[in-house]
Amino acid sequence: MDELESRLEQLLAERAEVPVAADGDPVALVERRMRRRHRRVQLVAACAAALAVVATGLGLGFATHFGAQRRGSVAPHPTPPPASSLSLNGASSVAVDRDGSLLIAEASRVIRRSPDGHLQLIAGTGVAGFGGDGASATLAQLNNPRDIAIGHDGTIYVADTANNRVRAISPDGTIRTLLGNGEQGDPVDGQPAVDTAVSSPQSVAVAPNGDVYVGESSDLVRVSSDGIVHVVIAARDPSSGTAIGPSFPPSLSPLAFDASSLAFDSAGDLYIGVNSVKTLIRLSSAGTLTSVAAQIYVSPGGLSTAPDGSILVADYGDFAIDRIVENHLSTMTAFISTPVSGIAHPLRPAAVAESPDGMLYMVDDGEATGSPSVYAISPGGAWGPLSVRK
């Protein structure tokens, strides 16, 4: 046992002795909780039954009308929802496709929302897990994807975080694994990407040349078009002597490196959000690392490339969306100082994307509401929820 391990052992033994306050009889506390759960189940069942009655009684026409009205605040040309009962269920990240469609990553699915508000299932059965490679992505399983990115050919890349893989959905709808053999571990430079371990990949971005960059718990890797993985930055335990990559700016300890979020600007520079120390750094196309901003909170999916090539930053620490143009960071929208009318809670951006027509889409992290959801802001400044989880 080394020094850290023995300190940890001592710490845990010590902390376990913290006295526990007596808040009443444990049996009563547990029984109350069991009843609470029971009531919730009853309530949900009653609501579902009532909804079914309403839907049957009034027919689909009402539902269509209602759906169109709800979306009217953000979609200029709403169309009836599809016959399927697809609805959004939380969100972890968003990206905008070339045709202006919004792609939304959820806990175990990817859903496309066309500019007219029509929802389409792209990947995932809705049950978290792994499986389905080589066939239709809608029959495959994902597990807690944290970020999505779109390739130049329309391929959708998904950081399938809890599966320790990056998945790729080709334009014909089939899914495959791009990176990761499912094992959690450090990627090995030069191996076929599908044969290497990777540790909780949480961000993904596509370089101008089509290479896919992936941020995982302590490394930044690149998968080239030949399917080989290249370690770009590895800032591991220095005692193992495996640090790889350019030297770090003085403000950033290599030990604290992670690549929580990634996005390329039009010049081919890669912006990297280092969440563990709240720093944004830039890896230039020439291969040098510089500091862009300190004290900035960027979660996975928190960086994206705008259609004009600038970088959008979902800065959840400042409750703001920022834009970086030619290395200059400015705040576009701050949700604390300018609260959104009709929304009672502050919006905390976890992810952001911009469509070619200037529409901004943002994932609120659900800190205030308990469930993350997507909001949209029109170029004119009008806000509305894209979807609200009931």
Place this chain on the structure above:
Amino acid sequence: MDDELAALVRGRYRDLVRRAYLLTGNEPDAQDLVQEALARCCRAWRHRPIEHPDAYLQRTMVNLLVSRARAQRLREIFTNVVPDHAVPDGASERADRDLLWAALQRVPPRQRAVLVLRFYEGLGEREIAELLEVTVGTIRSQSAKGLQRLRRLDIAAVDGKAGHHG
């Protein structure tokens, strides 16, 4: 609740909260975790008595911890500077342990749970794997990852402290 279950809840509650505290890092969350795990245990018990309630409870607490962290994964401690109080003489060791405690809270929940099971409960890799119903390989890598993460955070925290005060 029948007598056997009530005895289990009363008998295990405090000890479970102490263990949960090591997982959550604060007492309200620890109490919440324990109550939810016990409620689930009691519900499951109605169908069939649970053979090893301690293992069931421990596993449920870890799973709840992980799924909650996932649901609230952006909720973070908003201090950039880890706790570093001005304290009288003789307390520097404790301050260091505060730093380590803060660092432990930033280790991903499943890795943290493996570290607690290993270094507090003193369980071996095989026992942890059986308890959490995953492979030994997973435990081994999560343990290594967790320690590695902790080491990095610890070094960064100590460096940060030196930077602020040195």
